[in-house]
Amino acid sequence: MKRLRYSLWIFVGFAAALFGLFAYQLTQPKDEFVESAMVGEPMPEFDLPPAVESRPGLSRADLADGQPKLLNVFASWCIPCAAEAPQLEALERSGANIVAVAIRDRPEDVDRFLAIYGNPFTRIGRDDISEVQLAIGSSGVPETFVIDGNGVITYQHIGDIRESDVALLLDELRKAGS
Amino acid sequence: MIAEIGLAALWLAAALAVLQLIGGFFGARDEGSELTALVRPAAVMQGVLCAVAFAALVYAFAVTDLSVKLVASNSHSMKPLAFKLSGAWANHEGSMLLWITVMAIAGGLIAFIERRLPERTMMATLGAQAFVGLGFYLFILLSSNPFERLSPVPADGNGLNPLLQDMGVSFHPPTLYIGYVGLSVAFSFAIGALLTRQVTPEFARVMRPWVLGSWIFLTIGITAGSYWAYYELGWGGWWFWDPVENASLMPWLAATALLHSASVLAARDALRTWTIMLGVVAFSMSMVGTFLVRSGILTSVHAFAVDPERGSFILALLALYIGGALVIFAMRASTIAEGERFSILSREGALVVNNVALSAILGIVLLGTLYPLLTEAFDVRVSVGPPYFDPVSAIFFIPMLAVMMVGPLLRWRKDSFDRIKLPVVIVAAVTLAVLVLVLFLSDIGFLPLIGMAMAIGVAVASFMPLRGRNIRRIPLAVWGMCIAHFGVAVCLFGVAADTAYQKERLVAASPGDTVEIGPWEATLASISPVAGPNWTAMQGDIFVAYEGGRPIETFPQARSFWAPPGETSEVALVTRWNGQLYVALGNMAEDGRWQLRLWWKPFVTYIWYGGLLIALGGALALVGRVVGDIRRRYAAQRGEERRVEEAELMA
Numbered sequence: 001m002k003r004l005r006y007s008l009w010i011f012v013g014f015a016a017a018l019f020g021l022f023a024y025q026l027t028q029p030k031d032e033f034v035e036s037a038m039v040g041e042p043m044p045e046f047d048l049p050p051a052v053e054s055r056p057g058l059s060r061a062d063l064a065d066g067q068p069k070l071l072n073v074f075a076s077w078c079i080p081c082a083a084e085a086p087q088l089e090a091l092e093r094s095g096a097n098i099v100a101v102a103i104r105d106r107p108e109d110v111d112r113f114l115a116i117y118g119n120p121f122t123r124i125g126r127d128d129i130s131e132v133q134l135a136i137g138s139s140g141v142p143e144t145f146v147i148d149g150n151g152v153i154t155y156q157h158i159g160d161i162r163e164s165d166v167a168l169l170l171d172e173l174r175k176a177g178s
Numbered sequence: 179m180i181a182e183i184g185l186a187a188l189w190l191a192a193a194l195a196v197l198q199l200i201g202g203f204f205g206a207r208d209e210g211s212e213l214t215a216l217v218r219p220a221a222v223m224q225g226v227l228c229a230v231a232f233a234a235l236v237y238a239f240a241v242t243d244l245s246v247k248l249v250a251s252n253s254h255s256m257k258p259l260a261f262k263l264s265g266a267w268a269n270h271e272g273s274m275l276l277w278i279t280v281m282a283i284a285g286g287l288i289a290f291i292e293r294r295l296p297e298r299t300m301m302a303t304l305g306a307q308a309f310v311g312l313g314f315y316l317f318i319l320l321s322s323n324p325f326e327r328l329s330p331v332p333a334d335g336n337g338l339n340p341l342l343q344d345m346g347v348s349f350h351p352p353t354l355y356i357g358y359v360g361l362s363v364a365f366s367f368a369i370g371a372l373l374t375r376q377v378t379p380e381f382a383r384v385m386r387p388w389v390l391g392s393w394i395f396l397t398i399g400i401t402a403g404s405y406w407a408y409y410e411l412g413w414g415g416w417w418f419w420d421p422v423e424n425a426s427l428m429p430w431l432a433a434t435a436l437l438h439s440a441s442v443l444a445a446r447d448a449l450r451t452w453t454i455m456l457g458v459v460a461f462s463m464s465m466v467g468t469f470l471v472r473s474g475i476l477t478s479v480h481a482f483a484v485d486p487e488r489g490s491f492i493l494a495l496l497a498l499y500i501g502g503a504l505v506i507f508a509m510r511a512s513t514i515a516e517g518e519r520f521s522i523l524s525r526e527g528a529l530v531v532n533n534v535a536l537s538a539i540l541g542i543v544l545l546g547t548l549y550p551l552l553t554e555a556f557d558v559r560v561s562v563g564p565p566y567f568d569p570v571s572a573i574f575f576i577p578m579l580a581v582m583m584v585g586p587l588l589r590w591r592k593d594s595f596d597r598i599k600l601p602v603v604i605v606a607a608v609t610l611a612v613l614v615l616v617l618f619l620s621d622i623g624f625l626p627l628i629g630m631a632m633a634i635g636v637a638v639a640s641f642m643p644l645r646g647r648n649i650r651r652i653p654l655a656v657w658g659m660c661i662a663h664f665g666v667a668v669c670l671f672g673v674a675a676d677t678a679y680q681k682e683r684l685v686a687a688s689p690g691d692t693v694e695i696g697p698w699e700a701t702l703a704s705i706s707p708v709a710g711p712n713w714t715a716m717q718g719d720i721f722v723a724y725e726g727g728r729p730i731e732t733f734p735q736a737r738s739f740w741a742p743p744g745e746t747s748e749v750a751l752v753t754r755w756n757g758q759l760y761v762a763l764g765n766m767a768e769d770g771r772w773q774l775r776l777w778w779k780p781f782v783t784y785i786w787y788g789g790l791l792i793a794l795g796g797a798l799a800l801v802g803r804v805v806g807d808i809r810r811r812y813a814a815q816r817g818e819e820r821r822v823e824e825a826e827l828m829a
Contacts, residue, residue, distance in 0.1 A: 008507065009508045011508065012501065015462075015497075015501055015504050018548075019493065019496065019501065021551060021552060022473075022493050023490075023493060024555060025551055026475060
């Protein structure tokens with residue numbers, strides 16, 4: 001019986017190890033995301049047609065005009081893109097110049113999306129085959145990049161922009177401008 | 179007002195849980211304690227109050243009371259009523275309230291009706307139940323209040339995730355929850371028995387209906403969840419070894435083992451500590467499952483239920499309950515006297531093999547589910563899938579199935595092979611014959627081949643225990659076992675046949691095109707837009723014909739929801755007795771052709787029929803046991819009355 005008594009504590013040890021692992025993983029920042037290798041690199045060459053009639057398209061040259069910008073990669077079919085719309089508007093109100101790339105989308109869908117959720121974008125390029133998205137190392141929608149005045153990517157935000165991210169992005173934008 | 183009534187009821191229930199815990203603690207030490215008298219009424223009232231709270235929430239959803247935050251963020255006035263109601267529990271706060279409600283009602287029930295165990299054990303059990311419940315009350319009241327108000331009141335709600343707007347999934351979570359929570363009752367009984375050292379056959383008999391009941395609900399929940407994933411996700415698969423699926427499978431495996439070991443304890447007073455251990459493990463697995471789903475530390479299709487902060491809370495509860503239970507177990511288990519002995523070739527022997535195999539499979543699934551988490555701590559990313567789970571669990575499934583064919587034929591304590599030679603030879607012959615037949619007729623993989631042969635073998639073997647008995651005098655519980663085992667065979671056959679013979683095609687088709695898939699011909703007639711209450715869809719009009727027979731018109735849809743926005747695939751299913759045709763409509767290609775995904779899945783429906791048969795078997799056994807208990811109780815009462823009458827006559 002003595003031997004049994006000690007071996008019973010093995011279960012307690014096992015459970016403790018398990019809970020320890022759980023606790024450790026809970027405290028770890030959860031980066032499901034692969035950061036783009038393009039951060040710190042200049043934007044690749046591209047020239048996208050307009051995604052909607054009301055805004056011009058987007059090319060590499062538009063991103064190297066001396067003014068830092070936010071580049072939002074979105075799609076009308078993407079739910080988090082709708083969720084981050086108020087934050088994009090807040091960024092626009094704070095003076096950010098936001099350009100966008102609509103991924104695999106139809107003009108009428110983009111129009112409807114912008115009508116519902118607002119249009120904070122100065123330019124929207126139409127990327128039907130995800131060419132620009134892939135070239136800048138974005139693996140999903142929505143993603144937001146900070147581009148400095150020379151067309152160099154200085155920061156990548158993966159996923160929807162939460163309220164707490166707005167200040168962070170403005171800060172990155174300011175850094176890119178200096 | 180209604181929401182406030184719900185909240186008040188919940189606080190009162192929590193206060194009663196404190197009373198129940200204290201009373202249970204003293205009652206377990208000393209039966210004569212004055213607080214003891216309060217424990218049972220406290221448990222019953224708790225059940226009533228929780229039911230009131232839950233009803234209040236369902237009412238708020240039914241009338242779309244948007245001043246309640248939970249309603250505003252999860253419902254929408256345009257939603258069909260059924261989904262409004264199911265919206266009450268299709269979110270974190272509501273599902274936690276459902277959890278505690280089921281738990282409180284179960285606690286109230288045992289407090290109200292259960293009088294067979296020694297009172298001290300009952301007090302310890304109800305104390306443990308209150309302890310577990312209290313953690314959930316705190317969780318709900320402090321961090322997930324479902325009745326929180328919202329000001330200003332929004333014009334309309336956010337709606338419900340489109341994937342969840344489906345009848346099947348409306349009832350999938352509550353079913354699983356009832357299963358999980360039922361295991362908490364078994365857990366409390368195990369703790370009660372352990373604390374008071376009353377691990378007796380009577381304890382097993384008292385615990386068994388709860389295990390059986392929650393096992394039935396888990397079986398139905400898993401079966402329904404599997405079917406939902408099959409037709410709603412549009413991938414044609416029915417089991418993905420997704421962490422969340424595993425989270426529901428693990429308690430089921432533990433409950434299955436517990437069910438069988440409790441039978442041994444009830445009938446033969448053996449496997450005492452083992453049964454207690456399984457009681458602890460089964461509920462642990464429910465909690466681990468809930469934790470994995472809610473905390474989001476594993477990536478899965480249930481991403482809509484994730485919140486890391488709540489994860490920490492559940493982890494704390496998990497550590498407290500399970501850690502505490504294991505410590506008590508380690509301290510007490512060795513003081514529990516060893517149960518009866520038995521020979522290997524006996525019913526108990528077979529059930530021990532069953533238990534070892536089920537526990538091993540449980541370990542395999544647990545390891546596979548948590549392995550990515552473990553390696554991630556060392557910065558290595560892996561993904562564990564069917565190539566691991568299928569063959570490794572098969573190592574234990576195959577011997578378990580073999581023992582399942584023979585076990586029910588054996589007698590308790592000791593048996594001889596000679597006595598059961600005939601049925602064993604028949605079953606073995608059938609299994610081998612199918613094996614050889616399939617081997618020669620078709621070229622399929624090793625596991626599907628074994629699966630097919632064993633499915634037929636188990637199917638035949640499952641009714642062997644009825645052989646030579648008077649059909650009308652066989653107890654319901656035995657029928658239940660036979661049907662449940664037959665269900666395993668049916669399910670296994672579906673799995674093996676679908677794995678071995680399914681056909682899949684992905685094509686781009688224009689209206690007028692015909693696609694062949696297995697014995698079917700599918701002709702795309704047209705594609706047109708349609709609208710529902712809260713969605714629009716592109717709908718295909720596709721005629722399918724089986725072996726050149728009369729064409730059947732089907733309408734697969736690609737649906738877009740707007741509140742909240744999202745897309746789902748409504749697949750078209752054509753069911754025949756020998757399988758299912760599965761048609762999913764994809765996107766339009768650039769040249770105006772439409773993507774079509776077609777599967778011919780032979781006997782795939784048997785997987786879910788099998789699951790339902792297993793649950794039906796469980797239900798029959800449960801009815802049999804409960805009716806038996808009531809009869810015994812009635813007879814005992816009559817006997818008692820007669821004794822009193824006789825005593826009076828004598829006097």
